[in-house]
Amino acid sequence: MNKGKGRELRAMLRDWRAAAGVYASLQWRCFHQDGRFDPFLDPATQYRKDGAKVRAGIIRQIVLKHELDVPVPEPVKEGEKPKKRVLPTPPGLSDCLAPMKAALGAAQVQMVQGQVIGTLKSFISNRQNDFVDIVLGSTIDDLGRRQLFTINRATAWFDLGRSVKVETVEIPLSARLLARKIMSHILARHKKPSMKRIGMVVDKRVAELEESRSATSHDLWLKVTVKSGDHRSRRIAIPMRSNDYFSSRQGERKKTFQIIEDRETGRITVGVVTDVGxxxxxxxxxxxxxxxxxxxxxxxxxxxxxxxxxxxxxxxxxxxxxxxxxxxxxxxxxxxxxxxxxxxxxxxxxxxxxxxxxxxxxxxxxxxxxxxxxxxxxxxxxxxxxxxxxxxxxxxxxxxxxxxxxxxxxxxxxxxxxxxxxxxxVSAYTSQTCSCCGYVDRRNRKAQAVFACRWCGRSLHADVNAARNIGSERFRSIGSARRVVRSNVLDMLVTQHVQRNTGERGAPADPRMSNPHFAAWADKARLSTKAA
Known part of the structure; x- marks a missing residue:
């Protein structure tokens, strides 16, 4: 690709990222107002509606002030005093994406919108998982948890006016406010997705892939529609060289392409979407x-x-x-x-x-x-x-x-x-627990690669022992790795071992008596021995 084509493609990429940033800010405003992103948001229509409201308000004030004998556009409701103040005009009564459409094209802006919506929905989906983790790790009672989970599932953290019910019972305002506080805390801890480094995902309306007929340095052409300096559309042909992975990739090649600029080297690469179903x-x-x-x-x-x-x-x-x-x-x-x-x-x-x-x-x-x-x-x-x-x-x-x-x-x-x-x-204590008998003791791990159980004498590679713990029902039954408190894991392991081995062992000496994890059990064992 020559320098001229590279400049035009990078200019299109900059405009693409700028449009994505503007559209993302509009979607975040929808999210905080309604609790969800609006894939059908049309800024031009929305601002036209806002402008119509402002014009109607201005006409109403003129009619009321001069007592004109014409119908009032918005009659004053009974019991309300007519406002004598002219309503302020909100900024940006035109389409805020109009400059982007002029720079990129209407079809390209539609592709930007779809890409932004997908990115933001993925981000919020991860934050919903964080919400569940925080609630499960709290001391909230079961009813409160059910209410919070329902709000989280309905994505109604910020839209307090929306009705959310649990088994036909309206969730109280206190739970709604708590859910909003939790989600605000989560969003404050995580940066919003940045649109400054995204690539372009374009379809057949903008790009087309063709095989090279006579060229020897490359075997494919990607023809992309770009905007020139005078905002006129023109088509440029980008030479591409395939690799073995692309050639051997099975499935149906779709007419959708991802154009990526490497943040380190600035090199542009193109990915072809393939349906491998x-x-x-x-x-x-x-x-x-x-x-x-x-x-x-x-x-x-x-x-x-x-x-x-x-x-x-x-x-x-x-x-x-x-x-x-x-x-x-x-x-x-x-x-x-x-x-x-x-x-x-x-x-x-x-x-x-x-x-x-x-x-x-x-x-x-x-x-x-x-x-x-x-x-x-x-x-x-x-x-x-x-x-x-x-x-x-x-x-x-x-x-x-x-x-x-x-x-x-x-x-x-x-x-x-x-x-x-x-x-x-959950990985807590997998390196200290014996995969054979379930005894947990930090002294079991004698070295980086050596594990020797002080209860049953089992000796094997420490990493293999940890892998067997991860695959055992003992740890798999605990639950998700993101939603378990480390102390709960230790309590479960100690309880299970004590239930299987109730009494104190004779010879060799019981290692639990000097194990800090079993301190509570050891104290009871000593007291029972003295009483006997």
Whole structure:
């Protein structure tokens, strides 16, 4: 792609992002007024209605002031005093998206609206989950929780005028105000989706993909309609080179494209939306016939994944991360000493890009191998924390931002392609609990890779023991990893072990007597011994 086409495409991308920001602000206003986003919002119609109201108000004031013998547009209701003050004109009585339509085109603005609505709905869906987590972690009674869950399900946090009922009983105002306070607190903790770096999702009204007939440097043309400086539409042809993944991708290619600008290098890439429903259905049926049941994975940085079958995958992951961390931290220190910012350094950006590619490749490679060999129907794993005290804060931040998104996307892809489901399990005390007898003690973990139970004597790799705990009914029955308090997990583990082993053990000495987790039980055991 030559420089002229690149400038025109980037100018269109800037206008696209500006229109998305304006439309997102309008949708947020709808959300706080009505409690929901309005996909049919037409700013031009809305402002025309506002303008009609203002003009009617002005005419009414003129008629009343001069006592004209003409019909009053809006008659004053009985018992109300006529207002002598002229109503102020609200700002922006014209379509606020009119400049964007002139810069992009009406069809492009419609695509922007659909993209923004999808992004905001996804954001609010995640905040609804946060709302449930907060309510479940509180001391609110069952009736109050039911009321709050109903409000949350109806997305009626801010629209207090809407009727919301629980079994035909109206929810009281106190619960409505509490729900609004909780959601306001959640929204204050999370940044709203930014439209400053989004890509363009365009369809056949704007873009068209064609195969190259005679070119040798590329095999595809993407013809995109852009606006020139005089706001006239013109079509530019962007050369594209396909890769092996695109060529081997099964399914029906749709006439929808995603145009993305890399935030680090500024390189523009194009993705083609593919409908893989029919091809993936065949794969899921073939996979289900060979599947071997649920499996569990324990995540770490020393060993990236350990399975409940004893597999240790990615054992060199942390060593490679340390090497990359040393390089990136050194470049960042050098740039900062020179008075610059690391992001402005091409060398720093190149190494960070290479790091993200390494993380993405390793996660996908290991999960692909695990699914191909073990063929799980369901993968149980803990809520992952991509951090390590052996790495710098900069490296931990990059790992956290990149790793979670890559893992979530890969698990979703496995579910779509093979029907493999994934569930998060509470990770509290999985590294201290024996997967054989259920005894929890921090002294069980003798070293990073060594686990030896002080109750039953079971000895195995610590990560494999944690993976077996994650896959056991003991931890799977606790509930979602996001909605369980750590102390509740410990109480459950201690109670279960005490119920199975009621009396104090003789020789060897009972390790529970010196275990802080069993302090309450140990005190009762000593008192009963003295009484006897």
């Amino acid at each position: 029919s091809s993936f259905e065949e794969r899921r049926m073939a996979y289900a016939s060979r599947a071997q049941g649920p499996k569990a994975l324990d995540f770490g940085l020393v060993t990236m994944f350990a399975s409940d079958d004893g597999d240790l995958m990615g054992r060199e992951f942390l060593r490679k991360l340390k090497s990359i961390d040393t390089t990136i931290s050194g470049i960042a220190r050098h740039v900062q000493r020179s008075g610059g910012k690391p992001r402005d350094s091409k060398r720093y950006v190149a190494h960070v890009t290479r790091l993200r590619g390494f993380i993405t490749t390793e996660l996908r490679r290991i999960l692909n191998r695990f699914v191909a060999v073990r063929k799980p129907t369901t993968i149980f794993l803990e809520r992952l924390n991509f951090q390590s005290p052996e790495l710098s804060r900069r490296m931990n931040r990059i790992l956290q931002n990149c790793g979670r998104g890559v893992l979530r996307a890969k698990l979703q892809a496995l579910n779509e392609e093979f029907g493999v489901e994934s569930h998060e399990v």
